[in-house]
Amino acid sequence: MGLNDKQVNKNRNFFQSLMHALGGVYSLVSTERNFRKHITLAVIAIIMGIWLQLTINEWLWITLAIFVVVVAEVLNTVVESIVDLIVGHHYHDEAKKAKDVAAGGVLIAAIFALVIGCLIFIPELMHEFHIHL
Numbered sequence: 463m464g465l466n467d468k469q470v471n472k473n474r475n476f477f478q479s480l481m482h483a484l485g486g487v488y489s490l491v492s493t494e495r496n497f498r499k500h501i502t503l504a505v506i507a508i509i510m511g512i513w514l515q516l517t518i519n520e521w522l523w524i525t526l527a528i529f530v531v532v533v534a535e536v537l538n539t540v541v542e543s544i545v546d547l548i549v550g551h552h553y554h555d556e557a558k559k560a561k562d563v564a565a566g567g568v569l570i571a572a573i574f575a576l577v578i579g580c581l582i583f584i585p586e587l588m589h590e591f592h593i594h595l
């Protein structure tokens with residue numbers, strides 16, 4: 463009951479829906495190189511957060527930043543798949559626009575995450591290493 467089955471009718475129960483959703487996450491991790499890079503950065507941020515003992519407020523921002531990037535990557539992958547399904551390997555201006563806008567969404571989300579990361583981690587690291595400006 464993974465992504466490789468040939469089911470086209472509706473899922474019969476919650477378990478079947480869950481299996482297909484997990485298959486979607488697996489597909490994202492296994493096929494999307496940029497997604498794996500973002501997940502690696504998220505894991506580094508979480509490890510640093512544990513080390514620096516972030517406050518609950520700081521964790522909320524870090525969590526938001528991670529999920530914004532993940533959601534943008536999910537939408538980007540969906541757009542790429544649908545565009546490829548529709549136009550295949552034929553060049554089309556609208557296909558280019560859809561893919562570039564979706565990639566732009568990931569870029570904007572990544573910049574948001576970078577800003578959040580800098581705002582939280584730079585002061586925490588300065589405090590940790592007794593750096594005063």
Ligand SMILES: Nc1ncnc2c1ncn2[C@@H]1O[C@H](COP(=O)(O)OP(=O)(O)OP(=O)(O)O)[C@@H](O)[C@H]1O
Nearest residue numbers: 496542549550551552553554555557558561562565
């Ligand atoms: N069918 C198409 N028609 C026009 N331009 C296309 C088409 N397919 C891809 N492109 C252009 O090529 C770029 C790369 O497309 P591709 O499908 O390889 O995305 P990708 O490299 O997988 O994206 P990402 O870097 O987010 O993983 C797109 O951003 C777009 O500018």
